[in-house]
Amino acid sequence: MVLREKSExxxxxxxxxxxxxxxxxxxxxxxxxxxxxxxxxxxxFTLHSSLQHECIHGHPFLKxxxxxxxxxxxxxxxxxYGRYKEMHLAHHQRxxxxxxxxxPESWYLTQAKWDRLNPLLxxxxxxxxxxxxxxxxxxxxxxxxxxxxxxxxxxxxxxxxLRHWLIHGILVGFALVFIGAFGSVSVLxxxxxxxxxxxxxxxxxxxxxxxxxxxxxxxxxxxxxxxxRLLFLNNNLHAVHHAYPxxxxxRLPVLFRQNRERFLQMNTEYYYRSYWDxxxxxxxxxxxxxxxxxxxxxx
Numbered sequence: 001m002v003l004r005e006k007s008e009x010x011x012x013x014x015x016x017x018x019x020x021x022x023x024x025x026x027x028x029x030x031x032x033x034x035x036x037x038x039x040x041x042x043x044x045f046t047l048h049s050s051l052q053h054e055c056i057h058g059h060p061f062l063k064x065x066x067x068x069x070x071x072x073x074x075x076x077x078x079x080x081y082g083r084y085k086e087m088h089l090a091h092h093q094r095x096x097x098x099x100x101x102x103x104p105e106s107w108y109l110t111q112a113k114w115d116r117l118n119p120l121l122x123x124x125x126x127x128x129x130x131x132x133x134x135x136x137x138x139x140x141x142x143x144x145x146x147x148x149x150x151x152x153x154x155x156x157x158x159x160x161x162l163r164h165w166l167i168h169g170i171l172v173g174f175a176l177v178f179i180g181a182f183g184s185v186s187v188l189x190x191x192x193x194x195x196x197x198x199x200x201x202x203x204x205x206x207x208x209x210x211x212x213x214x215x216x217x218x219x220x221x222x223x224x225x226x227x228x229r230l231l232f233l234n235n236n237l238h239a240v241h242h243a244y245p246x247x248x249x250x251r252l253p254v255l256f257r258q259n260r261e262r263f264l265q266m267n268t269e270y271y272y273r274s275y276w277d278x279x280x281x282x283x284x285x286x287x288x289x290x291x292x293x294x295x296x297x298x299x
Contacts, residue, residue, distance in 0.1 A: 001066050008060035010250050011051070015060075015070055018048050022075060026183045026190075034185050038193045041185070043231055045076045045197025050233040050249075056085045059248050074175065077194045078143050080168035083150065083161070092245055097218045098209045101296045108211065108292035122290075129286035131206055131279060138202040139195055203228060203275060207287050208238045210270060211294050217268035221256070224274045236275070239267040 003009070022044055024030070025037050055071035058064065072081045087104040096102040100110050107129075114122070127133035128141055154162045180187045212218045222236040229236050233249035237256050240263055241247070247255060256263060264271060272278050281287075 002062045003060055004058060004062050004248070007250065008248065011054060011060040011248065014047075015051055018044060018051060019073070019075075022048075026179060026185065028184075030184070032184065034189060037185050038189050041190070041193040042197045042200065045194050046200045046231045047233075048075045049079075049198070049201050050231060050235065052081060052084065053088070053235065054233060054249055056088055058246050072171075074168060074171050075194075076197055077172055077175075077191065078139065078198060079146075080164045082164040082167070083146065087146075092242070096297050097215065097242075098211050098292075099294075099296050100292050103209075105205075106209070106292075107205075108288070109290055110296050111291055114291050125290045126286065129288055129290055130284055131203070131282040132284060134202045134206050135199040138205075139198040200228075200231065203278075204232045204235060206282070207272075207278065208235075210288060211292060212268065212270070213294070214268060216266050217270055219267055220270050220272065221263060221267060222272045222275060222278070224272075226275065228275045239263055239270070 003012075022041070025032070025040055025044075052071040054060075055067035059067065060070075061067050068081070068085070074081065091097070091103055091105040094102045098106050098108060100106045100108040100113075109125070117125070124137060125141075128137045150158075150161050150165065154165075176187050176190070179185070179190055183190065185193075208220050209218050210220070216239075219239040219242045221239045224236045234252040235241055235249070237252045240252050240256050243263070243266070244252075244255065
């Protein structure tokens, strides 16, 4: 197992801390109340998802199979790592970021799909386009949409996708049985904490991409210096990450500082000073329409 670079020791340490703290919280005989254990688990789930993102992009090892082994355990329960990896790499490799036809991570809908929805679903999706709505409904809408789409692919004969979900289901089932038998929190508490951890992740994904006439203007820079920056492993500098997707999380801030004006010019100043600014502006207001405002591209 060869590290991509010596500094990747930082990533290894974070991964060991994440899994180690998870194990200690759940299985060590500590006199910690369940509510406090749950509060600590929530950001741990968010961090684990950010570490999975690093592994997808080739860190900390040169061999992807070793990175996948590190990231595969489904601590956060809901998202199969194999499908997450496949969809996220497609998101990077396809030119039309944010396009609901070509980008598997787009939150937009085409006009045709919108027209087929009933009034209740339309109301839920409008609420989902506020920040509070994205945090409350985003995880279930995102995972639900993936399950529906993947079910169609499985019915069409995709054994590859079926295998990912079967493995994920077995691992999640085993984990929940083990936690129920030996864990310091109930299975229900664990599931709720996993959902809230994913809800925090929705703050990052809420506006990291937008519909824009130019491709470079579709990816945000949030110059945040608070705790969310750490939980998201500097992925708030999202335009920098998209420009250099193989650069490790700990190098993104320096890369941005050294080329700040160039990056802001490149992404047409799609910029926010902090996540607090985003929360104040969009907690109850939608930044984007549900319907994709540009002509979608065909597959």
